[in-house]
Amino acid sequence: MTDINDPLSEPLDAKRRAGAAAQSKTLRRSDAELLAYAELLFFAYRDFTRDPDAILRDFGFGRAHHRVLHFVTRHSGLRVADLLDVLKITKQSLGRVLKQLIDKGYIVQRAGSADRRERLLYPTASGRALLKRLAAPQLIRLAEALKAAGPGADIVVRRFLRAMINAEERPKVSSIMSSSTAPDSDGNAEVS
Amino acid sequence: MTDINDPLSEPLDAKRRAGAAAQSKTLRRSDAELLAYAELLFFAYRDFTRDPDAILRDFGFGRAHHRVLHFVTRHSGLRVADLLDVLKITKQSLGRVLKQLIDKGYIVQRAGSADRRERLLYPTASGRALLKRLAAPQLIRLAEALKAAGPGADIVVRRFLRAMINAEERPKVSSIMSSSTAPDSDGNAEVS
DNA sequence: GAATTAAGTCAACATGACTGACATAAATAA
DNA sequence: TTATTTATGTCAGTCATGTTGACTTAATTC
Numbered sequence: 001m002t003d004i005n006d007p008l009s010e011p012l013d014a015k016r017r018a019g020a021a022a023q024s025k026t027l028r029r030s031d032a033e034l035l036a037y038a039e040l041l042f043f044a045y046r047d048f049t050r051d052p053d054a055i056l057r058d059f060g061f062g063r064a065h066h067r068v069l070h071f072v073t074r075h076s077g078l079r080v081a082d083l084l085d086v087l088k089i090t091k092q093s094l095g096r097v098l099k100q101l102i103d104k105g106y107i108v109q110r111a112g113s114a115d116r117r118e119r120l121l122y123p124t125a126s127g128r129a130l131l132k133r134l135a136a137p138q139l140i141r142l143a144e145a146l147k148a149a150g151p152g153a154d155i156v157v158r159r160f161l162r163a164m165i166n167a168e169e170r171p172k173v174s175s176i177m178s179s180s181t182a183p184d185s186d187g188n189a190e191v192s
Numbered sequence: 193m194t195d196i197n198d199p200l201s202e203p204l205d206a207k208r209r210a211g212a213a214a215q216s217k218t219l220r221r222s223d224a225e226l227l228a229y230a231e232l233l234f235f236a237y238r239d240f241t242r243d244p245d246a247i248l249r250d251f252g253f254g255r256a257h258h259r260v261l262h263f264v265t266r267h268s269g270l271r272v273a274d275l276l277d278v279l280k281i282t283k284q285s286l287g288r289v290l291k292q293l294i295d296k297g298y299i300v301q302r303a304g305s306a307d308r309r310e311r312l313l314y315p316t317a318s319g320r321a322l323l324k325r326l327a328a329p330q331l332i333r334l335a336e337a338l339k340a341a342g343p344g345a346d347i348v349v350r351r352f353l354r355a356m357i358n359a360e361e362r363p364k365v366s367s368i369m370s371s372s373t374a375p376d377s378d379g380n381a382e383v384s
Numbered sequence: 385g386a387a388t389t390a391a392g393t394c395a396a397c398a399t400g401a402c403t404g405a406c407a408t409a410a411a412t413a414a
Numbered sequence: 415t416t417a418t419t420t421a422t423g424t425c426a427g428t429c430a431t432g433t434t435g436a437c438t439t440a441a442t443t444c
Binding site for chain 2: 037044135150160166
């Protein structure tokens with residue numbers, strides 16, 4: 001498996017060449033080898049989402065609802081704007097999904113105390129219960145995968161996944177992840 | 193961050209309890225800790241797909257086209273049925289995307305030599321060129337993430353991602369991954 | 385010769401993205 | 415105080431990509 005560098009057949013590869021140059025100081029991994037990780041990531045993500053997707057169908061929800069419910073539950077009290085920034089979708093797109101979750105009583109909104117324009121989002125008791133059910137198979141999968149990956153996998157995997165995130169997004173990700181709500185600790189988040 | 197075990201407030205958690213039992217022999221990871229990996233995986237995948245998605249737009253294609261082109265190029269000569277099994281989508285869903293890729297000259301089909309009902313799929317030269325462009329930012333990202341994850345990350349990450357795949361799918365994944373086409377080696381895959 | 389299999393197609397529909405325009409209420413600036 | 419900006423919500427239309435169900439064609443297998 002030789003290191004292939006064909007300068008032809010590609011008119012617009014400035015980015016790629018820049019990347020190759022950035023890499024060349026250290027261990028040079030072949031494209032074929034790296035593509036294997038891309039495939040594994042695809043398969044892993046494909047199966048990671050399948051269990052909750054099946055459950056969601058019974059509720060008339062989709063994956064988008066799971067994502068919203070997840071971030072609202074785990075980082076309860078976050079603003080709509082925060083959610084948009086995390087999900088990287090448009091307000092209109094979020095709107096529909098969020099509305100359904102609110103209408104069916106899985107999420108509630110409260111006006112911000114400092115800025116009353118803000119709508120802070122909180123899960124209801126049934127919202128937390130639903131999320132728990134959705135997350136359950138994923139938690140099992142993650143625990144088993146970390147175990148299978150061997151000792152020290154937790155740190156390595158965390159570093160790997162973090163580094164896969166756009167550099168400029170990492171501070172925001174760290175910020176939101178540090179403000180995570182303890183599961184079931186604040187039992188009175190569901191206000192009428 | 194204490195280990196939270198609340199036996200109440202969840203009527204349908206048989207699966208979760210089973211998972212907890214399966215885990216309990218070894219290191220018990222808290223749900224909160226594990227959920228952090230779920231979030232990282234979401235963020236990683238979100239950003240992993242953003243670069244190629246932007247390029248695809250210029251071609252009037254979507255992520256589905258990238259996936260098809262990827263598997264056809266990297267595992268050229270695979271059957272339509274193989275592709276369906278890999279992608280886990282319906283024939284009709286694949287049909288539309290595949291037809292567009294064929295019509296625009298990125299993929300060609302040849303009847304199988306043993307079984308002439310089979311349509312074996314191959315990339316054209318422009319198909320390979322397009323895939324290269326789509327994969328370029330992902331390869332850079334993967335190489336940098338593996339480097340950032342530290343020594344030994346390649347093996348650990350591979351084991352982790354593999355274990356994230358449904359157990360019954362792993363043999364198939366291994367099988368298809370072992371039959372990967374070397375990039376640019378068989379220059380005459382594009383037959384008229 | 386009949387049944388099965390691989391692939392393709394037609395039609396209808398759902399989900400979740402998108403753009404663009406506009407409305408409302410609250411905060412902030414002039 | 416008035417004007418502007420900001421946070422949110424909403425209407426309308428479009429697109430990509432998934433789904434079900436029914437049916438056809440060609441080739442293989444029983």
